[in-house]
Amino acid sequence: MEIFVVSKKSEEMKITRKKSNKLFKEAKKMFPGGVHSPVRAFKSVSGSPLFITKGKGSRIYDVDGNEFLDFCCSWGPLILGHNNSSVRKHITKALAKGTSFGTPTPSGNEIGKLILDNHRFMDKIRFVSSGTEAVMSAIRLARGYTNKPKLIKFDGCYHGHVDSLLVKAGSGLATFGVSTSAGIPESLAQETIVLPLNDLKAVEKVLAKRNDVAAIIIEPIPANNGLLIQDKAYLKGLRKLCTKHKTLLIFDEVISGFRVGFEGAAGYYNIQPDLITFGKIIGGGMPVGAFGGKNKIMNHVAPLGNVYQAGTLSANPIALSAGIAMLKTILKKNFFKTQEKKTKFFVENIMTHVKKKGYEFSIQHIGSIFWFNFSKNRVCTSDQIDGSKMKIFSKMHNHLLNKGIYLGPSGYEVGFISSAHTYDDLKHAIQIITKTLDKVL
Ligand SMILES: Cc1ncc(COP(=O)(O)O)c(C=O)c1O
Structure with a gap:
């Protein structure tokens, strides 16, 4: 392994959060918990959240003038990094023509073709404005198509804040869902059966x-x-069972879609789901979601069929222009291979150090997604995660922030590597992360 040298400046750096703290105090008076999405409040790590003002490539910048090498990437959409020039140009061009028309637009056809011509697992797609909306619509379509009411979901999977999916397994033998949020009627939670992965x-x-x-x-x-x-x-077994029992298989690819390959997990594992849901990357950093599948199911969506689904800002031309730029770029030859190779470099170099030290730590990864696992063992169900280890993550997170590395503020969250992350960025991060592990483990 190459030896990477971290500059003295980086070693001594400790960030100030003065302006972020002030803004957070103000925000708390206006917004529940000071935020518009709970994990942003930094409840699982120390200190208050950073107020970010700018992103460029692999870096983000906060109001206090701190620079961070970003591995959160807006929770996944930014596979090309921040402020990608092609995405920016497409948005600017679309913006000059107006913001929303509430009509079909050529950009809708352009992105539709781009996706369907390069994705073997769908004939038709409908655009919405978030991953949650995509999932909500897909499950309505599944219920409308099959004329059956119940859903099966898995403990450890998140599908947005859809009422009937914000549930966890009930105790004992009863696998019916118990809601994980107030405001969800028990009768609705009971429409969902929760099983282990x-x-x-x-x-x-x-x-x-x-x-x-x-x-x-x-x-x-x-x-x-x-x-x-x-x-x-x-996953293949699920496909077989669904076919046998005339139950639809929905792949929620809000994260994995366009991340582990253009065809997402469906392509990666070569499995035909009945419906696929998208979010994040499909919108190039703008609010876009989508759901799609084969004609025989998608033709049940209104106005063709009787499953109602609609949206004032659905397929917004500016949002779609960002998606078009993003998808055109990732369709280029070897795009995904390059990201995967970089991610392996990052993981393997950290793991060389970890193994030498004998730490109880590993990194689970696929494509350009990674997760710090505070165990040497493979973890593939949620109950295999030792929650007590999250204290270590919290320390690690704080230490890394002070050294200019930004991870999502929870040990349950994954990290992402974008095409904007250079090998020098990764070497820098490897050096800091291994030193941080020496401190916290
Ligand atoms: C797998 C999955 N499904 C659905 C959602 C919800 O998407 P959104 O936050 O865009 O509503 C998310 C969000 O993280 C997700 O990861």
Whole structure:
């Protein structure tokens, strides 16, 4: 392994959060918890959140003038890094023509073609404005198509803040969902059956007993509760069971879509889901989501069919222009291979150090997604994660911030490597991360 040299300046740096702290105090008076999405409040790590004013390439900059090498990348959409010039140019060009028309637009057709011509697993797609909306619409379509009410989801998968999916497994034998948020009627939570990941028998058992399950929804690469990579045989098994029991298989690819390949996890594992949901990368950093599938199912969506779904700002031309720029870039030859190679370099170099020291630590990774696992063992279900280790992550997070490295503010969150991250960026990060591990482990 090459030896990387960290400059003295970086060693001595300790960030000030003075202006961020002041803004957070003000924000707390206006917004619940001072934020518009809970994890941003830094509740699982120390200090208050940083107020970011600018992003460029692999870096973000806060109001106090601190610069960070960013591995959160806006929680996944920014696979080209911040303020990518092609994305910016497309947005600027679209903006000059107006912001929203509430009509079909040529940009809708352009992105539709771009996706469907390069994705074997869908005939039709509908655009919405977020991942949550995509999931909500897909499960309505599954219920409308099958005329069945129940859903199966998995413990450890997150599908946005959709009422019937904000549930966890009930106790004992009852697998019906118990809501994880106030405001969700018990009757609705009970429409969802929650099962453990990577356990085909558990799914088989439920489907053998009941014929009212409209869909199984899964993050084929679960990346919201650590990175719980599933066995390919398990995912293939789900496909078989769904076909056998006339239940739809929904791949929630809000994170994995366009991340592990243009065809996402469906392509990566070569599995045909019945419906796929998208968000994040598809919008190039703008609010876009989508759901798609084969004609026989998608033709049930209004106005063709009787499953209602609509949106004032759906397929907004400016948002789509960002998506078009993003998708055109990632379609270039070797794009995904290059990101995966970089991620392996990052992981393997950290792991060389970890193994030498014998730390209880590993990094789970796939494509350009990684997750710090405070265990040597493979973790593929949520109950295998030792929650007590999150204290170590909190220390690590704070230490890394002071050295100019930004990770998502929770040990359950994954990190992302973008095309803007250079090998020099990664060498710099490897040096700082290994030193931080020496301090916290
Ligand atoms: C797998 C998955 N599905 C759905 C969502 C919800 O997407 P959004 O936050 O755009 O509503 C997320 C968000 O992180 C996600 O990771």
